[in-house]
Amino acid sequence: MNKISPRNLIMTLTALSIGLSGCSTSRRSTSAISERPFGTDSQGTPVTLYTLHNKSGAEVSICNYGGLVTSLKVPDRNGNYGDVVLGFDNLADYIKDSPYFGALIGRYGNRIAKGKFTLDGTTYNLATNNGPNALHGGLKGFNKVIWKARPFQSESGPSLELTYLSKDGEEGYPGNLSTKAVYTLTDDNALKLEYTATSDKDTVVNLTHHSYFNLAGKGTILDHVLMINADKYTPVDSTLIPTGELQPVDGTPFDFRTPTAIGARIGQDNEQLKFGNGYDHNWVINDNTGAIRLMARVYEPTSGRVLEVLSSEPGLQFYTGNFLDGTLKGKGGWIYQFRNAFCMEPQHFPDSPNQPNFPSVVLKPGTVYHNTIIYRFSVGH
Ligand code: GLA
Secondary structure, eight states, rough: OOOOOOHHHHHHHHHHHHTTOSSSSSOOOOEEEEEEEEEOOOTTEEEEEEEEOTTOOEEEEEEEEEEOOOEEEEETSOEEEEOOOOOSSSSSHHSSOSSSSTTEOOBOOOOGGEEEEEETTTTEEEEOOTTTTTTTTTTOOOGBBBBBBEEETTEEEEEEEEEEOTTGGGGOOOOOEEEEEEEOHHHOSEEEEEEEEEEESSSBBOOOOOOOBTSSSSSSSSSSEEEOOOOEEOOOOSSSSOSSSEOOOOSSOOOOOEEEGGSSTTTOHHHHHHHHHOOEEHHHHHHHOOEEEEEEEEEEETEEEEEEEEESSSSSEEETTTTHHHHHHHHOOOOOOOSSSSSEESSSTTTGOOOTTTTEEEOOOOOOOOEEEEEEEEOOO
């Protein structure tokens, strides 16, 4: 007969009680990684969906097409688990028409003006896939390629390593870029992303993550309460390219140093908000020393869920889902409406290759690019 130790019994009971507390799937209390087929890409290459389950009962699903986070289930203040990211039920929908839901973004997160930059005297031309500008790595960015996947148990929780070699000239960028992204769901409910890259030629690189969050798991995000640890932001022109200035947030709707509802000032008569059709800007996060620090904190009052965003990067792109317009039907039939989600993209500033005053995005051979992003979940009251 199997012996049940007191500890195992507690774990089993915890799993059972969480499983009965109103969530749709049963919860386990051990760390595990499961995988299942997730369709094929347009070339017929099979894609796998990996689910990391941590000891606390949270789980995240990631596929090796685009490094997409397709679901992220964390508890509310009553212990009910809910999915806090937008996405689709199947790969075909992601391939057909996705505004970067859950995507790994590269080689260059956000915009490069007119799709051009000059490095070491050579001008590189990129596809202009966003009005006059290049956006999020091009026509076939890192969000659309197949990554090599290796699931493993790390010390802090279940992990998935994704690697991809982007060839010299891919999407117009110089250098063979070896890229690695390690996703870990820590046992204290943080999704940690560790990006590294090396190149055999001088190049530019700016990787980030593009989950669309809604901490209530439904409806508008305008009542979510936001803090951003930034005294300055980078204003943009009408095509969302930074003007090059670092402007104080003081006295503007961009001041989130004191927690404020996202919707409190979004409708103000403000030229910058008009250009973005809401918030779609880069904040210059305080204390930029290269160390990981708190960038932003979001609290959703009805569920009590809290998301804290930490990173080593200088900037944070905060985007309020201003391009969602009710034309996409997502997971479980949810029709995604204007401002049903927000993105928090820790990264270097947009258009840095053309902005001499911004922190450099140049990667040289023999050096390693690093970006660590932590999305930490908890509950508040
Ligand atoms: C980023 C950009 C937005 C938009 C989204 C994707 O957040 O800044 O303007 O392009 O990605 O739709």
